[in-house]
Structure formats: C-alpha cells, structure tokens
Amino acid sequence: MTTRPLMIGAVAYTPNVVPIWEGIRDYFVDGPAQMDFVLYSNYGRQVEALLDGYIDIAWNTNLAWVRTVLRTDGACRALAMRDTDLTFSTVFVTRPGSGLRDITDLKGRRLALGSRDSAQAAILPVHFLREAGLGESDVELLRIDTDLGKHGDTGRSELDAIRAVLDDRADAAALGITTWEAIGRDELMPGALEQFWQSPTYCHCNFTALDTLPAERTDPWVEHLLAMDWDNPDHRRILELEGLRRWKRPDLAGYASLFEAVKQQEIAARW
Amino acid sequence: MVSTVVLDLVERIGAVSVGTIVEVPLQPGEADTVAAWCARSGNELVSATEDRAVVRRGRPATEAFFYDVPPEQRPGARLWLYTNFDCNLACDCCCARSSPKAPRRAIGVDRICRLVAEAADAGVREVFLTGGEPFLLPDLDVVVHTCVDRLPTTLLTNGMLFRGTRLAMLRRMPRDGFTLQISLDSATADMHDRHRGAGTWQRAIDGIGIARAEGFRVRVAATVAPHEANTDAQAAFHQKLDGMGIRREDQVVRPVAQRGFATDGLALTVDTLLPEVTVTADGIYWHPVGADHDDQLVTHELFPLRTAIDEVQRRFTEYRLTAAVGAQRFPCA
Numbered sequence: 001m002t003t004r005p006l007m008i009g010a011v012a013y014t015p016n017v018v019p020i021w022e023g024i025r026d027y028f029v030d031g032p033a034q035m036d037f038v039l040y041s042n043y044g045r046q047v048e049a050l051l052d053g054y055i056d057i058a059w060n061t062n063l064a065w066v067r068t069v070l071r072t073d074g075a076c077r078a079l080a081m082r083d084t085d086l087t088f089s090t091v092f093v094t095r096p097g098s099g100l101r102d103i104t105d106l107k108g109r110r111l112a113l114g115s116r117d118s119a120q121a122a123i124l125p126v127h128f129l130r131e132a133g134l135g136e137s138d139v140e141l142l143r144i145d146t147d148l149g150k151h152g153d154t155g156r157s158e159l160d161a162i163r164a165v166l167d168d169r170a171d172a173a174a175l176g177i178t179t180w181e182a183i184g185r186d187e188l189m190p191g192a193l194e195q196f197w198q199s200p201t202y203c204h205c206n207f208t209a210l211d212t213l214p215a216e217r218t219d220p221w222v223e224h225l226l227a228m229d230w231d232n233p234d235h236r237r238i239l240e241l242e243g244l245r246r247w248k249r250p251d252l253a254g255y256a257s258l259f260e261a262v263k264q265q266e267i268a269a270r271w
Numbered sequence: 272m273v274s275t276v277v278l279d280l281v282e283r284i285g286a287v288s289v290g291t292i293v294e295v296p297l298q299p300g301e302a303d304t305v306a307a308w309c310a311r312s313g314n315e316l317v318s319a320t321e322d323r324a325v326v327r328r329g330r331p332a333t334e335a336f337f338y339d340v341p342p343e344q345r346p347g348a349r350l351w352l353y354t355n356f357d358c359n360l361a362c363d364c365c366c367a368r369s370s371p372k373a374p375r376r377a378i379g380v381d382r383i384c385r386l387v388a389e390a391a392d393a394g395v396r397e398v399f400l401t402g403g404e405p406f407l408l409p410d411l412d413v414v415v416h417t418c419v420d421r422l423p424t425t426l427l428t429n430g431m432l433f434r435g436t437r438l439a440m441l442r443r444m445p446r447d448g449f450t451l452q453i454s455l456d457s458a459t460a461d462m463h464d465r466h467r468g469a470g471t472w473q474r475a476i477d478g479i480g481i482a483r484a485e486g487f488r489v490r491v492a493a494t495v496a497p498h499e500a501n502t503d504a505q506a507a508f509h510q511k512l513d514g515m516g517i518r519r520e521d522q523v524v525r526p527v528a529q530r531g532f533a534t535d536g537l538a539l540t541v542d543t544l545l546p547e548v549t550v551t552a553d554g555i556y557w558h559p560v561g562a563d564h565d566d567q568l569v570t571h572e573l574f575p576l577r578t579a580i581d582e583v584q585r586r587f588t589e590y591r592l593t594a595a596v597g598a599q600r601f602p603c604a
C-alpha cells in the first residue's frame with residue numbers, strides 16, 4: 001500500500017515561497033516520506049485547515065503555533081524549526097543622538113510597532129516594555145498595520161516603522177532581528193540608525209502537527225528534513241532561500257515569552 | 272536627508288521571486304550602497320546608472336551555472352592525480368604521451384597525502400589516480416591507502432602488471448572505497464592491440480580476471496577513435512563485459528581525445544570542457560586529458576590546493592557566462 005504524501009501548509013507571503021516549497025518537495029521525492037504542499041493567503045486560514053484535517057503539518061509562525069496550542073488544549077506538537085528560529089530576537093532602533101540607550105529610556109517617547117499580529121514587531125515588544133516596567137500609557141505606540149494576517153512575515157510593516165523613525169514620526173522602532181540584518185544593520189545606512197536594545201532570544205516558526213497524526217508518519221519526515229546538508233549545493237540552494245543553515249529539533253521553552261504576552265495582552269486564540 | 276534606498280530594496284526584492292528584476296530610483300551617491308547591499312544579501316546588481324539601479328533577486332547567474340551541473344560533476348567534485356607519467360606501453364591514443372621512455376615525474380606519497388587531505392577539506396568527493404601506469408611505482412599500495420583513508424578512490428591501470436611483487440602490492444590494496452579501472456577497448460583483440468600493441472588485449476583480459484578474483488570492484492573503460500566507433504562493436508563490447516560479470520554501470524566507453532599522441536579524436540579546449548581538477552608533479556591542470564599540455568595549465572603551485580580549485584571554479588563560471596555553448600563533459604571515468 002502506498003502512503004498518501006504528507007500535506008504541508010505554508011503561507012504565500014511572497015512569490016518566492018513557491019520555489020522554496022517546490023525545492024523542499026523535490027528533496028523529499030527520493031526520501032522515506034513524500035510530501036506535497038498547499039499555500040494559504042494568511043495564517044488564520046492555515047491553522048483552521050490544520051485543525052480541520054485538510055493539511056497534516058503547518059509551517060507556522062510563533063503566533064500561529066501559540067494559537068494552535070490554545071485551540072487544541074496542547075494536543076499538537078512542534079516537529080522542527082530552522083536554526084534561525086531558535087535564536088530569534090527583537091531589536092529596538094533609533095536615530096543616533098536620540099538619547100535612547102536602554103529600553104527604559106522609552107518612557108514618554110514614541111515607539112513605532114509593526115503589524116499588531118507580528119510577534120517580533122508588536123506583541124513581544126509590548127511584552128518587553130511591560131517587563132521593563134513600562135505600561136502602554138508610558139510609551140506612545142505608533143502601530144503600523146501593514147500586511148495583517150502574515151504575522152510580520154513580509155517585514156513590510158517593520159520597514160514602515162523604520163521610515164516613521166527616519167521621518168521623525170517616532171523616536172524608535174521595534175524590528176525582528178531578520179529585518180535589521182536585511183537592511184545591513186547600521187552599516188549600510190551610516191549615521192541613520194542605531195540599535196539601542198536587543199531582547200532575549202525566543203523561537204519563531206516551526207512545523208506543527210496535531211497529536212492525531214501518528215509519529216510513524218512524522219518521524220521519517222522529520223529525520224529526512226534534519227538530514228538536509230548545507231555542504232550539499234543542491235540542499236544549500238533551498239536552505240539559503242528559506243534562510244537557514246540547518247533544520248533543528250524545536251525548543252519549546254523559546255515560546256514561553258510569547259505565551260505570556262498573548263495571555264497578558266488578551267490576544268484571542270482565534271482570528 | 273537620509274538615504275532610504277536600502278529600505279526600498281528590501282521591500283521590493285522581498286516581494287518578488289528569485290530571478291525577477293526590480294528597479295529602484297537612485298539619489299546621487301546611492302549606487303555604492305546598492306552594490307554593498309547586493310553583495311551582502313546575495314542578490315545581483317544588474318546595472319546602476321545615475322538615477323536608477325536594476326537588481327535581480329538571487330545569486331548571480333555565474334553561480335547558477337555552477338549549480339546547474341550535477342553535484343558529482345561540478346568543478347571541484349573530482350580530483351585527478353597523475354601519480355607518474357612512465358608506462359610499460361606506448362599507446363598511439365595516449366593523451367599523456369606516456370611510454371617506457373617517458374620520464375617518471377611522480378608526485379610522491381608525501382605530496383599525495385597532503386593533496387588528498389586538502390581535497391577532502393575543499394569539498395572534493397572522489398579521487399582518481401592515473402598515469403602513465405601507476406603499477407610501475409613501488410609504493411603504489413601506500414599511495415592508494417593514503418587516498419582511500421580520506422575519499423573514495425579509483426585507480427586507472429592497463430591491468431597488465433599483476434605478477435610477482437606487483438601482484439603482492441595489488442593484494443595489499445583496500446577493497447572498500449576503492450575501484451580499479453582497467454582499459455579494454457574492444458570485445459576482441461584486433462582493435463585494442465592495434466592501438467596498444469600485440470598481445471595487450473589478452474593481458475588486459477587476464478588482469479581484469481585477476482583483479483576480480485582478488486575481490487576488487489573493477490570498472491572497464493574503452494577508448495574508441497571516432498572512425499572506429501560503431502554500434503555493433505559497442506554492443507559486442509558490452510556483451511563481452513556482461514559475460515565477464517562486469518556491471519553495466521562499470522562499463523565505460525569514451526572517445527579518443529585529440530591530445531598527446533592522438534592525431535585523430537575529439538578536439539577539447541578549456542572553454543568548452545567541463546573541468547575536473549587534475550594534479551601532476553608539474554602543476555594543476557584543467558582536465559585529465561590535458562595534463563601534459565600548457566593550454567590546460569591552471570597553476571604550477573600545487574599548494575594550497577583550494578586556491579587552484581577556486582580558480583578553476585571561477586574560470587568555469589566565467590567561460591560559461593561568455594560562451595553561448597555549454598561545456599562538454601569528457602568522461603575519463
């Protein structure tokens with residue numbers, strides 16, 4: 001009997017998602033567990049599809065993972081993530097000379113946030129402010145809600161947050177580390193921006209499956225995924241596109257801060 | 272005013288798929304920033320004028336040429352070592368101009384040891400030992416062990432010297448990770464003997480039998496002149512080898528290269544030949560068929576090997592970029 005390929009869901013936040021998933025699917029063709037993929041236009045739709053059994057595994061952002069856990073009372077598991085997902089962080093940036101040197105200096109200042117469903121550029125920054133003793137009334141928040149439903153995956157709202165700082169509509173912006181890297185940190189726009197605070201690391205995306213999907217189906221798939229090798233140029237092409245060097249087993253402790261933030265900010269488990 | 276061209280680049284490139292071109296307007300002085308961003312982010316700066324930059328998402332096309340070649344054939348995947356140039360035969364098709372009178376020009380065990388270690392670190396996947404006739408070397412078994420310890424290795428031989436101390440040397444060679452490639456040009460003696468000398472076909476057949484009886488994996492490779500190539504002869508050749516128990520994937524038929532002693536044959540030039548890094552005692556060459564020819568010399572410096580591999584890969588992508596034709600693969604193994 002031939003086993004049906006595992007169906008993986010992913011969100012099509014750029015056209016580049018297509019070659020990435022075609023590459024991953026092709027990598028699995030000769031492997032022990034075949035797969036195919038389905039693209040969704042937003043994470044809400046994807047998580048519903050996972051819960052309804054239309055897909056076996058979802059490539060989820062951290063917020064989609066938290067919501068899946070909440071919706072299933074924990075009857076789901078994270079299978080794997082990128083090395084870069086294990087050490088994600090948020091940076092706060094400002095114009096040089098703004099007088100901001102630490103997160104606590106934001107009291108009474110304006111902070112530009114990305115889309116309200118972006119963990120790295122909105123939900124966790126508010127959480128980090130609270131941890132630093134700053135409530136929402138202490139900091140003037142400028143929310144830039146571009147590309148809602150993509151959980152900040154496009155980075156567009158973060159770029160708009162930076163523009164807000166450069167246009168003096170905000171004193172600082174909260175960004176995911178990947179956006180900060182993508183613009184070349186402070187090296188390509190000398191004198192324009194500087195980082196004044198970086199959060200503790202947390203986890204970002206993972207492959208999520210419900211507990212109803214047996215381990216016999218997921219284990220060979222995960223093993224083959226983890227075997228992708230940066231030194232193999234064919235694999236590297238896919239890994240580079242997806243922004244990692246190695247697939248890793250998940251570290252669930254890395255989601256603790258987001259669970260707490262979602263609870264405190266009373267973010268709904270449903271979209 | 273602060274330049275925001277980097278923000279525009281990230282946004283516009285992020286919204287398209289690999290291979291797609293985007294244009295961004297430039298303010299004076301921003302072209303260098305765009306070039307620096309492209310280099311850092313792995314995207315290709317196609318052009319930059321005073322007021323606009325054109326950027327293609329993804330690595331430059333030169334790297335795509337490299338990745339378009341199957342992994343095991345990519346420049347740098349195979350390393351050829353000319354252990355020596357002297358030979359017990361003087362075949363008229365020999366691309367290395369080998370003969371009993373050719374100076375030995377051996378690389379030597381010490382340098383081979385260093386080359387293979389550096390090769391493994393540089394991503395080489397497979398080593399091929401060739402000559403001349405490697406079995407003329409008294410320490411060939413040490414050379415083979417040195418290579419097999421690091422990488423899968425194939426040894427090319429005419430298979431005619433498996434007697435006495437050389438047979439003892441053969442027996443000391445490893446069976447795992449090691450293949451003997453023996454030259455046999457035809458199913459019957461006539462064609463083989465015409466190019467390599469009377470009686471050589473039978474001795475090669477005997478050599479194949481000895482090597483197989485000793486438990487070695489044996490690949491058999493024929494070198495065929497264009498005017499002698501015909502499908503009947505090829506079918507007979509495969510039938511003969513099938514009968515000897517040689518697997519089909521271990522039966523190789525190659526054209527004669529127009530190199531060395533060969534006057535007839537396939538013309539091969541560096542810009543049309545898919546490179547396979549080749550080391551001799553005198554330097555590093557583009558491909559094993561050109562290992563005695565200055566036009567295929569890459570460098571006289573054997574070390575560090577990675578420098579030569581990098582140079583071969585660089586030249587390969589450069590030729591591919593300028594040539595409308597794809598490089599030919601000339602299989603020696």
Ligand code: SF4
Nearest residue numbers: 358360362365369403
């Ligand atoms: S073709 Fe091989 S066997 Fe013949 S002379 Fe050259 S090295 Fe020797």
